[in-house]
Amino acid sequence: MASPQIEVIFDENTATFTYVVYAAAGSECAIIDSVLDYDPVAGRTSTAAADRVIEFVHRRSLKVQWLLETHAHADHISAAPYLRRRLGGAIAIGDQIQVVQGVFKKIFNLQSEFLLDGTQFDHLFAPDEVFHIGDLRAQALHVPGHTPADMAYLVGQDVAFVGDTLFMPDLGTARCDFPGGSASALYRSAGRLLSLPPSTRLFVCHDYPPDGRHPACESTVAEQHAKNIHVRDGISESEFIAMRNQRDATLALPTLMLPSIQLNICAGVLPAAEENGVSYLKIPLNVAL
Template identity: 50%
Template sequence: MTDYPVNMKTHPEVAAFFDAATNTISYVIKDPASDACAIIDSVMDIDYAAARITYDHADALIAYVQSRSLTLEWIIETHVHADHLSAAPYIQQKLGGKIGIGSKIMVVQDTFGKVFNEGTEFQRDGSQFDALFEDGDTYQIGTMQAVAIYTPGHTPACMVHVIGDAAFVGDTLFMPDAGSARADFPGGDAATLYDSIQKVLALPDAMRLFMCHDYGPNGRDIQWETTVGAEKAHNIHVGAGKTKADFVKFRTERDATLAMPKLIIPSLQVNMRAGQLPKDADGNAVLKVPVNGL
């Protein structure tokens, strides 16, 4: 059983938005008892080769919120993504809301502030965000209480957000037939990830789980919703009683074969700034490419 406050009687409305370019799923979560909502893991579009930023995916989220006359209270990042850019500030400018992330963002900022040679002007205290969550912190979305659960392993700043009978797991878990995310980024650790996954699997079996990514393994259609019970029984990496030792061995060997995510260079620079583009001394938006730095 979980030690976190969970209210399975609350059933938030969840609208999913799939971004095919990055295989990311963003969510609008509505309080069934009010017009309040939250957005989790938004995407800002980038044509990396053309150095062009656009906002089609974020505009779809914004249009959905506006078409239903909802009030956006939170823009949540489950972690500092390495495979897509956050549209949090763009959405905040259009709709309001507070931008929140786990407090261990400061670890990520310190690590990659050095990698990208950001200098002393880059603040490494998480102050780019409106709220920094600790393990077990709660916050309100209308009448709904949300709880943030610290789930490191993929990155040091990962958190799962439980809102009623729905949990948004970021990259802590994938669909049962896809398993789990890599644990070889700086600050990642396979054994830690296994322990974090056990926190998720300790939630009620009927808890709905919503993924941040899906890649359609074995040619199946893209999916993003499952349950704790299904993950416990069928997850190919951690389900059906697989041991921690087995998981660590598999995850470590598998991660050694993986290439860097194609958008890791721009994603980290933007996302550790809460979605803001870095600027040069003249105020121009720029991205650095550290040679042999990652």
């Protein structure tokens, strides 16, 4: 089976990698983890990051089949609805998004019109569901821990998009303290990804490079086994959980968490405009998250 072509588009503002995955120029493609620019001071969205993706899709004459989310992000707003409008494609996420929707429906006091069945998305992947990007075979792996709904997308035989379940080896893993997160689940999910063949190429969703290193998005299963500072060979589940919980207790919430999550549990669709034509976000005050 042919290896997929991968275009990497890095958004510096949110340290997010968006990927375009396809077999060849002119074929179908999937866009993974797109970013809608958002200025929280002005309350203004814009599309410079997503427009770079559109420009690439046009340049390679690709047909967008999928707009994939690895999870409901807490650090950036998805541009999937904007890309769907401009390019087509189905917005998809793991079916456990329903659990995440339940948690945040309470936090944001969303009304009964907000359904907890994931129907805001075009498609919900069951764990391990096989799907296709044109002629490329792909599989949606359920890898909970960072959130209950995290997915990794395996494309072809040797490429996986791991979302926030693994970072580059010198950063380790993502936090597990968001509502519904679980360090023990993340340890097991990381183990599942590390059971892929050693040469499997792993692409991360974010990178926050230490001083002196440029942002990087790709490692291999073998490199993660040898060097991941949190889950390399020899680190037990109990050691990992103790480290993760201790570290998570020191982390501030992401700046864009409240705007991002309330939109991303709705597939990134902005709230309906009120009678004055303006959409509003909702910020819960003094609620423990």
